[in-house]
Amino acid sequence: MANKTAAVAAPTNKKSWTSYIGEYGAFIALVFLVVVISVVSPEFRTAGNFLNLLRQATFNGLIAFGMTCVILSDGIDLSVGSTLALSAVICAKLIMQGVPAILAMIIALISGTLLGVVSGLLVTKGRLQPFIATLITMTAYRGFALILTDGKPISNIAKSIGDRPNQFAFKLMGKGNLFGKIPIPAILLIFALVVFFFVLNKTTFGRKVYATGSNAKCAKLVGVNITKTKVIVYAISGFMSALTGLILISRLDSAQPTLGDGYELDAIAAVALGGTSMSGGRGKITGTIAGVLIIAVLNNGMNLLEVSTYYQDVIKAVVILVAVLSDRKR
Amino acid sequence: MKIEMKGINKAFGSNQVLKDAGFVLEDGEVHALMGENGAGKSTLMKILTGVYTRDAGTVIVDGKEVIYKSPQEAEKAGIVFIYQELNVLFDLTVEENLFMGKEITKGFGICDKKAMRKKAQEAMDKMGVKIPINAVMSDLSVGQQQMVEICKALMVDAKVLIMDEPTAALTQSETEGLFKLIKSLRQKGVSIVYISHRMEEIFELCDRITILRDGTYVGTEKIKDINMDDIVRMMIGREIGVRFPARDAKIGKEMLRVEGLTKGKTFKDVNFSVKAGEVLGVSGLMGAGRTEIMHAIFGNLPFESGKIFIEGKEVAIKNAREAINAGIGFITEDRKTEGLLLEKSISENIALANLGKISDKSVVKKSKVDELVKKGIDEFHIKCFGPDHECNNLSGGNQQKVVFAKWVYTDPKILILDEPTRGVDIGAKKEIYSVINNLAAKGVAIILVSSELPEVLGMSDRIMVVHEGKITGIIDAKEADQEKVMTLATGGTL
Known part of the structure; x- marks a missing residue:
């Protein structure tokens, strides 16, 4: 009899234990990584390095936030890297031709959003699989970026800006600091996190995104406009890519048509690490930020520990595999 | 084939789904299994066919105690479960579905299409069903897909068929066809466990009925000795009263x-x-x-x-x-x-x-x-x-x-x-x-x-x-x- 009760009780305990891991798995892994690397590398645990790490995380983070929305709606956006490059090139090109930097930056953000809308329309109105639709836009946008620049980088952008306020605005995006210490990109990342958290959790739009990814047929029948919801998530993803592009060119003071190549994979990895279901409907933005930080900590830590770049990729792959497997047990 | 299930217990986590459940299936009968949703009908059948393991109880098939560890083992013994959500590969043809996992080969894994087609056609003819064996599953109606599933079961010489709500998605004429088939199978000595919520069907088709309530065996009766009210009372453990409550509504514009x-x-x-x-x-x-x-x-x-x-x-x-x-x-x-x-x-x-x-x-x-x-x-x-x-x-x-x-x-x-x-x-x-x-x-x-x-x-x-x-x-x-x-x-x- 005692045996039997144990058999009944055991699965319940186990279940709550795994669901606990599933819920906070990414954060537990993050804390674990930070502690381990802090112990072995004194350089890692300095405040300066943490701020540096946060700035490095920004590029992937901003893109991964947009990607989270797309994946939650049962889509995927492979075009983020190309969108980043094309918007960045547009911005640089406009500045070189004398358009005020602030205006050029706004135009770049609008361009990125519209490029996302195109992907969204291909998915909804064009009825293409998201993977194929964004594979097409990914290829096309990269091509346009190369055409616009003739394949050459646009350099010394800041110098070519005549008036001070515009030059300041352009430099601020990537190189600026708050109180002389906290990088502006890191502040943008935290601000974006708050906005995305609010939109996904507290607004009717957030509910529609989850519902669309969970069961589009059912959502449609209760009056959710699936087409609109999907187009908006791709637009968000495009906007975030363009924003990341602006930070990048400000930091590098140069816009290359090959910018952001392969960024889509890091973003998708971060979303997956954060426990978001690749088939949509389930996931959290807090998971994504944990995933982004895990990747950033790994990159930063392995560099400080002078791990060979060849091994770095393998280690990253193992971490992602373990995280995704532990998530599946849920 | 005679099946006896006794004192079956099953819990999922802290949720006790079956408690002292069971029933007896005789050779060549159509046996209705009824109970409210969550009464444990499907779970009991899944334990019989090795989908789930049991926590306690015995299953005796033809006098021998058995434990099937997988649906494949149960199928080998001649017990096949036809699920409500049909288990078919929609993109493949009827013949490919019938032989999935048991293809006839010429050796070296090369399929003997001709032999399979012939055997599939024979099986269809034996059932008296006209479904083109080279048709793609998704082009067939739900009723036809179900017939293919039954055919698949008969091709492995099933002696017991378990059907879970088989008529839920069938048209009237398809239902009639299914009933005809079930009756002819009964004559050939095949036993059928029939799970359904539709009283009318139970009375038309079944010989005996077993009722489960909250995972527990309530009783078994001959259909001709029982009426609808008795069944309802056994299922819910109380009188339900009138089936359709009266309405007090004014019809307006x-x-x-x-x-x-x-x-x-x-x-x-x-x-x-x-x-x-x-x-x-x-x-x-x-x-x-x-x-x-x-x-x-x-x-x-x-x-x-x-x-x-x-x-x-x-x-x-x-x-x-x-x-x-x-x-x-x-x-x-x-x-x-x-x-x-x-x-x-x-x-x-x-x-x-x-x-x-x-x-x-x-x-x-x-x-x-x-x-x-x-x-x-x-x-x-x-x-x-x-x-x-x-x-x-x-x-x-x-x-x-x-x-x-x-x-x-x-x-x-x-x-x-x-x-x-x-x-x-x-x-x-x-x-x-x-x-x-x-x-x-x-x-x-x-x-x-x-x-x-x-x-x-x-x-x-x-x-x-x-x-x-x-x-x-x-x-x-x-x-x-x-x-x-x-x-x-x-x-x-x-």
Whole structure:
């Protein structure tokens, strides 16, 4: 009899234990990584390095936030890297031709959003699989970026800006600091996190995104406009890519048509690490930020520990595999 | 083959699903297994066929105690489970499905197509079913797909077939075909376990009946010694009283009128109207176009010509949102794929349909959500752990109550119900009937589409019958009976 009760009780305990891991798995892994690397590398645990790490995380983070929305709606956006490059090139090109930097930056953000809308329309109105639709836009946008620049980088952008306020605005995006210490990109990342958290959790739009990814047929029948919801998530993803592009060119003071190549994979990895279901409907933005930080900590830590770049990729792959497997047990 | 299951216990986590359950299946009989949703019928059968392991109890097959570790082992012994959600590969042909995993080869893994085709054809002929064996599964009707599944079972010499709600998606003639087949199998000595909620079928088809309640064996009776009331009493453990509760509703002005609605061959020149407080039953065979007409009214299916009037005003509804704004609610036929976000909570499901009510300038107000959902759970007697209970883990009846709750709070003036009690047990059915009556009493115009004739007859004020996309008659429920409706449904005239 005692045996039997144990058999009944055991699965319940186990279940709550795994669901606990599933819920906070990414954060537990993050804390674990930070502690381990802090112990072995004194350089890692300095405040300066943490701020540096946060700035490095920004590029992937901003893109991964947009990607989270797309994946939650049962889509995927492979075009983020190309969108980043094309918007960045547009911005640089406009500045070189004398358009005020602030205006050029706004135009770049609008361009990125519209490029996302195109992907969204291909998915909804064009009825293409998201993977194929964004594979097409990914290829096309990269091509346009190369055409616009003739394949050459646009350099010394800041110098070519005549008036001070515009030059300041352009430099601020990537190189600026708050109180002389906290990088502006890191502040943008935290601000974006708050906005995305609010939109996904507290607004009717957030509910529609989850519902669309969970069961589009059912959502449609209760009056959710699936087409609109999907187009908006791709637009968000495009906007975030363009924003990341602006930070990048400000930091590098140069816009290359090959910018952001392969960024889509890091973003998708971060979303997956954060426990978001690749088939949509389930996931959290807090998971994504944990995933982004895990990747950033790994990159930063392995560099400080002078791990060979060849091994770095393998280690990253193992971490992602373990995280995704532990998530599946849920 | 004789099967005896005794004292079966099974728990999933802390949830005791079976407690001292069991039954005895004799050679060559059709044995009904009945019980409310969650009574443990499917679980008991899954234990028999090795899908689940048991915590306690014995299974004796032909005098020997057995434990099948997998469905394959059970199949080898001659016991095959045909699930309600058919287990077929839709992109492959009939023949490929029949031989999946047991292909005849010429050696080296090269398929012997000719031999397989011949054997498949023989098996089909033996069953007396005409289905082209090179047809792709997805091109067949659900009834035909089911026949293929049965054929697959017979090809491995099944001596026991377990069927879970086999007629749920079949047309009338397909159902008749299935019954004929079951009866001929019985003559050949095949035993059949028949799980169904449809009383009429049980009485037509089965020899004996075993009833389970809350995972426990209640009793076994010969069908000829028992009546419907006895079965219901055994299933729910108390008297249920009248099957269809009385309604106290005043029939008011016309709410919806449809004129000349046409879409190719799907439906043609459909004319009808529903008044406030009225329940219009819609009857007809599966595939007659009833569901399509409802989707057209709701803006979910474009139609070629025709007019729709709501409270006397013509409307042009292009999508579900406009339909909802115009005051129409629609509880669709398929609760699992269209009615609910299954992996989401009760709260999220009710909230999604009522986003306007629970938000302020697009920002969701948690207090409003909680208030609405709590009201829904209380008002509709949804049995759950709380608002966060995932819909997947609710019984069919409770899932349907969630669907009702989410629609009722959109305050519809016209509510379309498509098969609202399909797969719902008798206790929950009656609760749903009461909900329908309350809505009618509040002046909602209700369209009730149902394949269950007694339900249409018992609940409607008027009955509209559809045959091959055309309305063959609208009759007053007081003058209607089963025979009249069936005559119209099969294209006859009164």
